[in-house]
Amino acid sequence: MLFLTEAIALRISQDWWTMGRIRISVLLTAAGILLAAAQILLEPCLLVTANGERIALAPAQAGFPLSVRFIHSVQKTPVEENLRIEDGGFTLDSTRYQSFGVGLPFLAEEGRFRREGDDFVFDRMNRHFPALSLRTGVGTHLVLTLGAGGAKRVLALYERWAPGTRIDLSVRPLWRVMF
Incomplete structure (x- = not known):
């Protein structure tokens, strides 16, 4: 039972880490798009x-x-x-x-x-x-x-x-x- 709990905790930790990386990637991509748009709009x-x-x-x-x-x-x-x-x-x-x-x-x-x-x-x-x-x-x-x-x-x-x-x-x- 302990092994199953550890496996679930590890899976949740991995999912959280993966979701966090995805969130960071999405945020960085959005920030890049916004900066590029701002650069174009300020021309x-x-x-x-x-x-x-x-x-x-x-x-x-x-x-x-x-x-x-x-x-x-x-x-x-x-x-x-x-x-x-x-x-x-x-x-x-x-x-x-x-x-x-x-x-x-x-x-x-x-x-x-x-x-x-x-x-x-x-x-x-x-x-x-x-x-x-x-x-x-x-x-x-x-x-x-x-x-x-x-x-x-x-x-x-x-x-x-x-x-x-x-x-x-x-x-x-x-x-x-x-x-």
Whole structure:
């Protein structure tokens, strides 16, 4: 009888140990999944919306390039502004345009100004913006380019949204975009 009691006690001890190992494995696996999900959900994303509707979402690592191209409303000439993602917002690096006009940069203390062929280039601007708000306009042909090289994505905003549509760009953690 003593032998049976010892066998039962040993079996209970083994079951408890096995169940404990399973519990620990399940807890460690769950913790790993939660940490991985948290890492993904905390990743910064570039969010582009039109009148509050999400139209584009892209990874937003520091240095991610984007450009805004449009036809200047007064000068009726093309303008291209080159930006990069930095510090949870946008840094304007350079502007390229073909004629002087209202709203176009020209002061030497704001960067470096030079002529390249038919274009005026203003670079080393280093202007930081926490977010960007743009508007489509009549004849402005607003185009947003996300990324560079073969991975770039071109959004011809003027083709899809009516003049006056507000286009917002922001950098947010993925969880804020999803929930």
